[in-house]
Amino acid sequence: MKQTVHDAIVIGSGPAGYTAAIYLGRAGYAPLVIAGALTPGGQLMNTTEVENFPGFPKAVLGPDLMNQMREQAEHFGAQIEYDDVVSVDLSGDIKRITTDGGEEYQTRAVVITTGSQYRKLEIPGEREFSGRGVSYCATCDGFFFKNKPIVVVGGGDSAMSDADFLTRFGSSVTLIHRRQGFRASKIMVDRAKANDKISFLLDSVVTRINGDGSGVTSLDVRNTATGQQSNIPANGVFVAIGFTPQTAFFNGQVDLDQDGYILVKGGSTKTSVPGVFAAGDVTDKIYRQAISAAGMGCRAALDAQEYLTSLDNR
Ligand SMILES: Cc1cc2nc3c(=O)[nH]c(=O)nc-3n(C[C@H](O)[C@H](O)[C@H](O)COP(=O)(O)OP(=O)(O)OC[C@H]3O[C@@H](n4cnc5c(N)ncnc54)[C@H](O)[C@@H]3O)c2cc1C
Structure with a gap:
């Protein structure tokens, strides 16, 4: 039996993936979205109120926003499969995509929007209080901690910039880092040190997050040099402490940067492979926002459409 060759397959179903699917659908390409089996809808499925996505003056719940994006994509003809991609063959004009469920799909264009996953501390209380005091996104959640004590864990540029940003909200900001030295650039460290609302707890690791029905109340901390335990409010x-872009299954077939993010050419969404485009957090280690991912999903769909047109005119 002859297998269907899709015009476009979108891998991932966060804001970037669904936006790409909406644009490709409206353009008549009936994209197949391979949405992921565990977290279809992406990172916003794990949050409550999203207050900074334009168009929702009174905020929108993350899962509601993503369900509406899915419905909009389906309305314009996107077909959605809730499965994980496990391997790809991106060589040639017809790309092959294999899923965990054992399906092999063929397509002329691919839009990769698999996002990135924040690294976790993997300590007691982290999962329990995730979204109730534990956050992985200062830009998204800082606002919820006005005049409250805040802790930032990490020693890289993100931790420094988060600590600096969070001083706008917190009554205090304490940066906890497991060593004395920082991975962050000197300028970021100097800026954080010059901010008198930030205090540093170095050679220290958080061992437990404590709380009650209202959310997080304190942290247990251990000094790695002395072994001394303390509790801080x-x-x-x-x-x-970093992100892991979801790119392992490309197995070297698209060019990645040293941290595993997909490289795109110039201001476009074109990867190193013709016909393969990337958008959202899987290629963006700076902005990491729903609206920036959605905007890039739009651009990837437009780049894919131009590519498909050029194939048709060959
Ligand atoms: C707790 C939390 C709160 C946040 N709050 C906000 C906020 O208020 N405002 C804001 O603008 N941003 C917020 N963000 C950031 C925002 O969620 C991300 O920037 C955005 O979701 C990135 O979109 P994306 O489409 O690039 O990727 P993601 O949303 O990460 O989606 C990736 C998709 O890829 C799929 N996938 C991964 N691997 C595979 C595979 N092998 N096969 C198939 N599918 C796969 C996943 O299932 C998922 O559907 C928040 C993030 C978190 C974690």
Whole structure:
């Protein structure tokens, strides 16, 4: 039996993936979206109120926003499969995509929007209080901790910039880092040190996040040099220990940067492979926002459409 060759397959179903699917659908390409089996809808499915996505003056719940994006994509003809991609063959004009469920799909264009996953502390209380005091996104959640004690965990540029940003909201900001030295650039460290609302707890690791029905109340901390235990009050804990872009299954077939993010050419969404485009957090380690991911999903769909047109005119 002859297999269907899709015009476009979108891998991932966060804001970038669904936006790409809406544009490709409206353009008549009936995209197939391979949405992921575990977290279809992406990172916003794990949050409550999203207050900074334009068009929702009274905020919108993350899962509601993503369900509406899915419905909009389906309305314009997107077909959605809730499965994980496990391998790809991106060589040639017809790309092959294999899923965990054992299906092999063929397509002329691919839009990769698999996002990135924040690294976790993996300590007691982290999962329990996630979204109730534990956050992985200062830009998204800082506002919820006005005049409350905040802790930032990490020693890289993100941790420094988060700590600096969070001083706008918190009654205090304590940066906890497991070593004395920082991975962050000197300028970021100097800026954080010059901010008298930030205090530093170095050679220290958080061992437990404590709380009650109202959310996080304190953290247990161990000094890695002396072994001494302490307890510090905190209502917001921002974990800034890095992200892992979801690119392992491309197995070297698209060019990645040293941290595993997909490289795109210039201001476009074109990857190193013709016919393969990337958008959202999987290629963006700076902005990491729903609206920036959605905007890039739009651009990837337009780049894919131009590519498909050029194939048709060959
Ligand atoms: C707790 C939390 C709160 C946030 N709050 C806000 C906020 O208030 N405002 C804001 O603008 N941003 C917020 N963000 C950031 C925002 O969620 C991300 O920037 C945005 O979701 C990125 O969109 P994306 O489409 O690039 O990727 P993601 O949303 O990460 O989606 C990736 C998709 O890829 C799929 N996928 C991954 N691997 C595979 C595979 N192998 N096969 C198939 N599918 C796969 C996943 O299932 C998922 O559907 C928040 C993030 C978090 C974690």
